[in-house]
Amino acid sequence: MIALTDFIEIGMDSKNLVAPFLAANNPGISDFIFSNLFAWRKIHGLSWAWYKDRFLLYSRSKKILYMPLGEYLTIDELLALSDLFHSADLGGNFFLFTEEYIRAVPEITGYFSIHPDANNHDYVYESSKMVSLRGDKLNKKRNLIRQFEKLFPHYKTEPLSPQKLGDCFRLAEKWCVEKTCITLGFTHEISALKETLDAFSGLELEGLCLLLDEKISAFSIFERLTADTAVIHFEKYDPQIKGLCQAINFKAAEFLAPRFQYINREQDLGLEGLKKSKMSYAPLPFRPLFRLIRKDR
DSSP states (O other): OOOGGGOEEOOGGGHHHHHHHHHHHOOSOTTSSHHHHHHTHHHHTEEEEEETTEEEEEETTTTEEEOOBSSOOOHHHHHHHHHHHHHTTSOOOEEEEEHHHHHHSTTHHHHEEEEEOGGGOOOEEEHHHHHHOOSGGGHHHHHHHHHHHHHOTTOEEEEOOGGGHHHHHHHHHHHHHHTTHHHHTOHHHHHHHHHHHHTTTTTTOEEEEEEETTEEEEEEEEEEEETTEEEEEEEEEOTTSTTHHHHHHHHHHHHHTTTOSEEEOOOOTTOHHHHHHHHTTOOOOOOOEEEEEEOOO
């Protein structure tokens, strides 16, 4: 049986072991990608372990286990993990469970109550629609981009290079001040962005920046999630420039569309403003995720 001491902190020294396994076993959930685990490791207190060739992940700050990755565990194995963490006053519950996992191990419902977790489902879009922006719902986006292009006809975009990462973080800090991110709950995101930028090359990320008069005014950071899906981790812009938010969104989609059928823009974390923004681009139907809360022992 696994012990709590088998869990180790996520770090760059884990990448060569963990990243290939996640890439091969990711069910299309943005949380299960190494760069996200690395960026948020300090904020969520993440540690991981192997258990019978499965990948286990635990968050100290949330006191919760993530859905194990790899072949489905039996109910006895899930209960043993739950008991191990519960006995140490570390929770013993799970989250990010898919419907497929719960159907494959139906005994789960006898020992855990199942709770939909809307705050953590990903927003996924068809890349082609993010580029064409056709339809009445997206007409406002097209108009804002046209207005931006009329005001700044000589803007340009280029791949994000390591030399520009410092400018990106300064722009994000400006965005944070302008958007009052402390009030809105975005302070952790800026910390995660700093971790990402500091390890940008080692994490093998891609990015795109939009320049006005040779100055970075917006940027997007992304990577492959699955064979047909890219995930956008961060996207920031100068909030004082009308249409710039829509322009960097469009240019990132245009850049990714030739390689990926879908674009995953991660979760809304229960933040109403973020939910409204993500919903305004008409996402595909959500893939439900669930929390498993242990019933009375």
